[in-house]
Amino acid sequence: MKAVLLFAVATGLAFAGGYGAGRYETMPRPTVPVDAAPAALAGETIGSGPYYVEVGQLVVPMLAKGRTVAFILTQITLEAGSNDEANMVRRRLPHARSAMLETLFGLAGSGSFDGPAVDPLAVSAALLRSANGQYSSRPIRTVLIDRLLRQDNSRS
Template identity: 30%
Template sequence: MLRKIMPVVLMLIGTGAGVGAGLALRPTPEPEAAHPPETSAVSDKPANLEFVKLPSQFVVPLLESGRVAALVVLSLSLEIAPGQAEMVHAREPKLRDEFLRVLFEHANTGGFRGTFTDASNLVVLRRALKEAAVKVLGEQVSDVLITDIVRQDS
């Protein structure tokens, strides 16, 4: 009889010890702020913008001596004024064409060689992509975001 009761007793003791340790070691709750957090015009800006992810990735070949030495694959999103997503989708073919022109130019000038993810390289690329987006879509475009970037060498 003791052989059947002993595992149940040990299980109850272990469970009780675990619950007790969890209660004793839990973090103390932080007191609620007496005043609501202050907001600024800067924090209001993102609330007035939308993000549109372009559905297909951009593939850029990197050529060396007339052959493809590597591929760079990027995913882009646009930060735009509210309610303009439909316009972005309607003009997507022209937008993709302009983006590919910028990406090929960046590749041909060596922008994807070496440490291509260096902040200064990406600033130049983002600026050129934004100029291309504004050319196609107008001032509705606030920024172009590089959401993914990968280089695969062959």
């Protein structure tokens, strides 16, 4: 009898906890612009840039004699000068990603990623030219490379 009562109480507590957590998650919260908090902390005026657009990860294989010898993994963020430019970049982001992938394939094919050292500034400049080539006005100020690494393929 005690076991049944204990089971009923535990079930009721679990139900009440789940219900409360669900109500808490669905409560409307006041929204704060993403740029407002860092700007206020830095003493800047709200609404001033820079504005960032996440491109995400791009992975490119390095081929030699028809085999994949390595993969180049990049994590890229674009910096735009204004909110309008950032929104324009977001709307046409698939085109910019495609152009940057083509550039990375070209760099991988030309041997830019061979050897022990890669020049990240040269890679960033090449990606900036290709990304801005998709727009009539050049909305992208800088290509920020968050991650650039080469993963060798150990399969033979």
